[in-house]
Amino acid sequence: DRGSAPDFTAKEIDEQPAAARRLLDGLLGRLQGGQLLEDLGLGAPARIRLVACGTSGHAAEVTARVLAVEGAIPTRVVTASEPDLAVPEPGTLTVAVSQSGETADVLAALDRWGDPVLAITNAPRSSLARRADAVLGLGCGPEVGVAATKTFTAQVVAGVALALAVASGTGRLSAARLAHLEEVLDGLPMRLATTAARAAGPAADLAEELAGEPGVVFVSRGAGVPYAREGALKLEELTYRWVEAVPAGELKHGPIALLGPGTPAVVVAAKPRGRLAVGIAEMTARGARAVVVGPPEDATLPTCAPSEEPPWGPLEAAIALQLFAREMTVRLGHEVDRPRNLAKSVTVE
Numbered sequence: 001d002r003g004s005a006p007d008f009t010a011k012e013i014d015e016q017p018a019a020a021r022r023l024l025d026g027l028l029g030r031l032q033g034g035q036l037l038e039d040l041g042l043g044a045p046a047r048i049r050l051v052a053c054g055t056s057g058h059a060a061e062v063t064a065r066v067l068a069v070e071g072a073i074p075t076r077v078v079t080a081s082e083p084d085l086a087v088p089e090p091g092t093l094t095v096a097v098s099q100s101g102e103t104a105d106v107l108a109a110l111d112r113w114g115d116p117v118l119a120i121t122n123a124p125r126s127s128l129a130r131r132a133d134a135v136l137g138l139g140c141g142p143e144v145g146v147a148a149t150k151t152f153t154a155q156v157v158a159g160v161a162l163a164l165a166v167a168s169g170t171g172r173l174s175a176a177r178l179a180h181l182e183e184v185l186d187g188l189p190m191r192l193a194t195t196a197a198r199a200a201g202p203a204a205d206l207a208e209e210l211a212g213e214p215g216v217v218f219v220s221r222g223a224g225v226p227y228a229r230e231g232a233l234k235l236e237e238l239t240y241r242w243v244e245a246v247p248a249g250e251l252k253h254g255p256i257a258l259l260g261p262g263t264p265a266v267v268v269a270a271k272p273r274g275r276l277a278v279g280i281a282e283m284t285a286r287g288a289r290a291v292v293v294g295p296p297e298d299a300t301l302p303t304c305a306p307s308e309e310p311p312w313g314p315l316e317a318a319i320a321l322q323l324f325a326r327e328m329t330v331r332l333g334h335e336v337d338r339p340r341n342l343a344k345s346v347t348v349e
């Protein structure tokens with residue numbers, strides 16, 4: 001039941017702060033010393049392999065970054081349909097990230113390795129959950145819109161919690177830093193809600209302005225890159241516009257050729273400073289129209305971000321970009337909840 005919401009996607013975008021709150025309430029306080037892993041019946045891994053597709057792959061990228069930055073844990077993200085890129089290595093924990101738990105490529109990839117498997121999924125009775133040795137459930141409730149929204153933010157929250165627990169378990173992440181990061185995480189639901197309120201109007205205006213554009217470039221740096229990719233995927237799958245999403249430093253190696261007068265270039269930024277500012281200057285020098293998603297003082301699409309960028313990056317930007325993609329879809333007259341050619345669960349390899 002979508003209640004008074006115009007579509008399920010709108011409803012599910014709205015549900016994100018509450019979903020993140022529920023999940024955090026179950027996870028915070030269990031990270032110190034790797035407690036969460038113990039609760040899941042898992043030992044401390046020497047390395048981690050994350051396997052996923054699409055949006056879930058972007059949540060996996062965020063998780064991998066937190067593992068690397070906070071825990072110095074060797075980590076690799078494997079696109080489930082390309083499993084050859086990961087060879088078996090002893091001491092690996094495989095973390096399968098899939099909201100539906102039915103993605104055939106993910107299930108098939110798991111057959112290749114003998115590792116213990118932890119599933120991060122919204123479907124505790126799915127094929128993946130049954131196959132896994134342990135399950136970290138998202139508890140988001142059903143997601144009906146084909147485009148993943150609330151399950152994405154929840155996957156990021158669950159992945160970050162897992163990463164912090166692993167990092168704390170190895171002793172690399174100090175108790176004081178963990179306590180600080182837990183506090184920042186605790187404020188996330190509030191920031192997601194504030195972002196939704198702040199970005200809704202500007203997202204609608206921007207969608208109106210850009211509805212006629214054939215394509216949109218998305219850039220970011222560092223921890224923002226998975227969110228640039230996710231914003232691009234959301235726009236592409238819902239509006240059928242071409243997108244290009246790259247780290248800003250890659251622009252000069254090719255994608256900058258796409259830019260001409262007025263080309264929309266979405267910049268996902270905790271703070272559009274340093275090398276990202278150079279990227280913006282490179283784009284605007286070619287006439288591109290920079291659309292900054294970040295703190296209100298710099299942004300076209302304003303978010304509510306913590307004062308210092310956390311290792312999981314500007315997660316709040318995901319909501320602003322979901323709102324933008326949905327608004328553009330409505331303007332173009334496309335079906336928001338059921339984009340063409342796509343299925344909610346991709347059960348074929």
Ligand code: F6R
Nearest residue numbers: 054055056098099100103147148
């Ligand atoms: C995008 C989207 C897809 C899925 C992908 C994996 O909005 O929904 O890219 O993320 O098909 O699906 P799950 O997470 O069910 O494995």
